[in-house]
Amino acid sequence: MSTRAKPAPRLPGQDADAGTWTDKARRWLLAKLPPDKLLPGDQPIYVMSWAYVFGMGAVASLVWIIASGVVLGLNGPQWYHVSPLGGFVNSSHLWSVELFFIFMVVHLWLKFWMAAWRGGRVLTWITGMLSFIVSIVAAFTGYLLQTNFDSQWIAFEAKDALNSVGVGAWFNVANLGQIFVWHITLLPLAVGAVVVLHALLVRVHGVVPPLDASEDDAQLSTNTVEVGGNPPGAGRQVAPATSLTPAEPKDAAL
Amino acid sequence: MAGWLVNGAATVGAGTYFGWDGFTIQSGNLIVIAVMVILFILALLLPFPGGKGRK
Amino acid sequence: MTGKGAATSWQKRDDVAGRPWTGRVREYDLLKELTIGVVVVGLMVLGVSALFGAPDEPSVSLKSWAASAPADFVATAAKELAGTSDTAGYGPPYNSTPDASQKIGPVDLQSLPGVRLPVDTAQDFVIGPLEQLPSPPAALADWTAATEQQRSDWASAYSDALAAAPDNDPAKVADGSYGPVPALTGALADMARQGTLDGVLQGGGTFYNLDYTLSLLFLGDGSYFPGLAASQHLSGDQWGVMNETGDTPGQSWLWLFSLLYQVEPFKSSPNADALAVVTMAVLTVLLTLLSFIPGLRSIPRKLPVHRLIWKDYYRHR
Ligand code: HEM
Numbered sequence: 001m002s003t004r005a006k007p008a009p010r011l012p013g014q015d016a017d018a019g020t021w022t023d024k025a026r027r028w029l030l031a032k033l034p035p036d037k038l039l040p041g042d043q044p045i046y047v048m049s050w051a052y053v054f055g056m057g058a059v060a061s062l063v064w065i066i067a068s069g070v071v072l073g074l075n076g077p078q079w080y081h082v083s084p085l086g087g088f089v090n091s092s093h094l095w096s097v098e099l100f101f102i103f104m105v106v107h108l109w110l111k112f113w114m115a116a117w118r119g120g121r122v123l124t125w126i127t128g129m130l131s132f133i134v135s136i137v138a139a140f141t142g143y144l145l146q147t148n149f150d151s152q153w154i155a156f157e158a159k160d161a162l163n164s165v166g167v168g169a170w171f172n173v174a175n176l177g178q179i180f181v182w183h184i185t186l187l188p189l190a191v192g193a194v195v196v197l198h199a200l201l202v203r204v205h206g207v208v209p210p211l212d213a214s215e216d217d218a219q220l221s222t223n224t225v226e227v228g229g230n231p232p233g234a235g236r237q238v239a240p241a242t243s244l245t246p247a248e249p250k251d252a253a254l
Numbered sequence: 255m256a257g258w259l260v261n262g263a264a265t266v267g268a269g270t271y272f273g274w275d276g277f278t279i280q281s282g283n284l285i286v287i288a289v290m291v292i293l294f295i296l297a298l299l300l301p302f303p304g305g306k307g308r309k
Numbered sequence: 310m311t312g313k314g315a316a317t318s319w320q321k322r323d324d325v326a327g328r329p330w331t332g333r334v335r336e337y338d339l340l341k342e343l344t345i346g347v348v349v350v351g352l353m354v355l356g357v358s359a360l361f362g363a364p365d366e367p368s369v370s371l372k373s374w375a376a377s378a379p380a381d382f383v384a385t386a387a388k389e390l391a392g393t394s395d396t397a398g399y400g401p402p403y404n405s406t407p408d409a410s411q412k413i414g415p416v417d418l419q420s421l422p423g424v425r426l427p428v429d430t431a432q433d434f435v436i437g438p439l440e441q442l443p444s445p446p447a448a449l450a451d452w453t454a455a456t457e458q459q460r461s462d463w464a465s466a467y468s469d470a471l472a473a474a475p476d477n478d479p480a481k482v483a484d485g486s487y488g489p490v491p492a493l494t495g496a497l498a499d500m501a502r503q504g505t506l507d508g509v510l511q512g513g514g515t516f517y518n519l520d521y522t523l524s525l526l527f528l529g530d531g532s533y534f535p536g537l538a539a540s541q542h543l544s545g546d547q548w549g550v551m552n553e554t555g556d557t558p559g560q561s562w563l564w565l566f567s568l569l570y571q572v573e574p575f576k577s578s579p580n581a582d583a584l585a586v587v588t589m590a591v592l593t594v595l596l597t598l599l600s601f602i603p604g605l606r607s608i609p610r611k612l613p614v615h616r617l618i619w620k621d622y623y624r625h626r
Contacts, residue, residue: 053297
């Protein structure tokens with residue numbers, strides 16, 4: 001026989017009163033990044049420029065870097081020297097890295113000119129820079145792993161810079177075993193983690209509005225019901241609006 | 255080179271370099287940098303398609 | 310709003326940029342864009358790889374060095390015995406040569422780890438490997454029995470004589486008091502030509518090895534290996550930091566680091582590496598913290614490139 005009062009069964013999604021760490025974490029996460037922010041079906045009207053495709057270009061290149069890298073790694077470091085297919089996969093690895101950096105650098109330039117750190121987005125900028133820095137180190141260790149003349153020479157030259165600041169003793173570019181671990185596990189994991197964080201932060205904050213956007217822009221007049229007519233101030237080529245963002249209370253921003 | 259179509263050549267050439275007055279740039283790097291600048295400019299100038307699909 | 314500069318500040322304010330967007334929206338399909346991106350970039354990667362491939366210049370071994378440039382090999386071995394090679398005078402982390410480390414002002418980061426990867430050039434590059442031979446040269450005993458002073462006198466004298474000889478050819482060296490040194494360096498060159506030295510230097514006679522520190526330092530002390538690199542524009546004073554062999558693009562993102570080595574005060578400084586690394590670190594931190602730096606962070610507002618980026622939006626205001 002039990003005299004304990006049983007708590008009412010909780011429905012999934014119902015906010016529990018209990019203050020467990022897990023409860024708090026879930027609530028924090030859902031508030032920061034509700035599913036419709038994580039996987040949005042629309043974007044603000046100003047997200048309408050080629051400037052926005054370069055981040056995705058970098059992500060796509062990263063996918064190819066990892067795919068080709070896995071094939072190279074699983075076949076062992078000697079494979080690509082002797083097999084035409086291996087040579088091709090090695091080329092793909094190199095070229096996806098070159099494309100990755102091309103996209104990333106253009107992305108960086110564009111985000112600078114957009115001053116995309118505004119409105120509480122500074123961590124997005126900082127994680128972007130971290131992706132850049134970690135990617136540079138990752139690419140460098142890749143060059144060291146080529147096991148050919150180029151990697152020999154890069155190791156020989158680079159040791160001086162690393163030794164001059166006391167790093168070379170632990171990060172020994174001539175020790176292939178060490179470099180292998182850095183290049184095929186630690187650094188890719190780091191790049192992946194920072195990029196995921198970066199992309200999640202973009203989703204959390206939403207894309208930064210134009211520098212000169214002001215409260216009285218036509219595109220901001222939320223209260224206009226844009227059904228069955230041209231929204232005020234919009235050109236004639238603009239199709240009638242059929243939906244609006246769910247109105248969020250101003251201070252719901254986190 | 256170990257590319258698919260160019261497979262066979264055992265060693266690469268000395269490369270093509272441009273430069274003057276202590277400034278040197280290798281052709282591949284020059285092209286990559288040029289491509290970045292061109293992409294940047296195109297991203298600014300090209301109209302983005304789908305302007306009609308606005309809601 | 311406080312002042313115009315505030316518009317590009319990192320701080321979150323109650324303005325259009327600081328609030329969630331409540332204005333008009335357009336349809337957007339994140340996963341479709343990702344998929345298209347992966348497919349398009351994939352086609353680009355495969356296409357460019359098929360067209361250009363990637364360079365794969367074979368590595369240099371001690372064997373190929375001794376075979377292609379025997380005089381350079383012997384001269385380098387003599388310097389290793391004399392303790393006058395680059396490696397012998399390198400300082401930390403390989404040895405404790407006084408005043409060899411690079412400094413940033415008064416700060417000596419290079420000496421911090423101490424001699425963590427010790428290299429004794431005479432012992433590790435020459436004497437030790439020769440002792441591994443099935444029948445070590447008799448000259449080894451003379452070397453071992455001699456005093457430090459005697460050894461360095463012999464080796465330095467031979468090193469100078471080689472430099473003075475026609476074509477630096479060991480066979481044409483003038484007579485002198487070189488002790489066992491010519492026999493030792495000659496035996497080492499034979500060992501290298503036969504391919505035995507590569508294995509011994511790398512693995513110290515063991516089966517497994519992934520550490521190429523000794524072989525690489527020895528190779529770099531000669532002029533054959535750096536000469537090959539220079540012919541490929543890979544040296545530091547040729548912007549080599551960012552170059553790849555042939556015409557394939559290299560690490561062009563290192564352009565600024567590469568550039569520093571071409572200009573003063575870096576170019577002629579004995580601390581060039583340390584200064585370049587620290588300069589790059591500072592600049593990288595500045596770029597990372599750009600949004601906290603008044604003036605720099607306002608550039609995007611003063612040079613309105615953004616009018617082109619958001620031309621669609623501005624047109625419909
Ligand atoms: C591994 C490299 C990188 C990847 C995969 C990446 C990916 C992305 C993606 C997918 C977006 C959203 C779409 C877009 O605006 O393009 C984005 C936005 C952003 N990225 Fe990156 N990025 C990388 C590096 C960088 C770098 C180096 C910076 C600058 C230092 C940077 C700064 C930003 C900023 C500030 C945003 C927010 C844009 C906004 O709110 O409009 N990212 N990034």
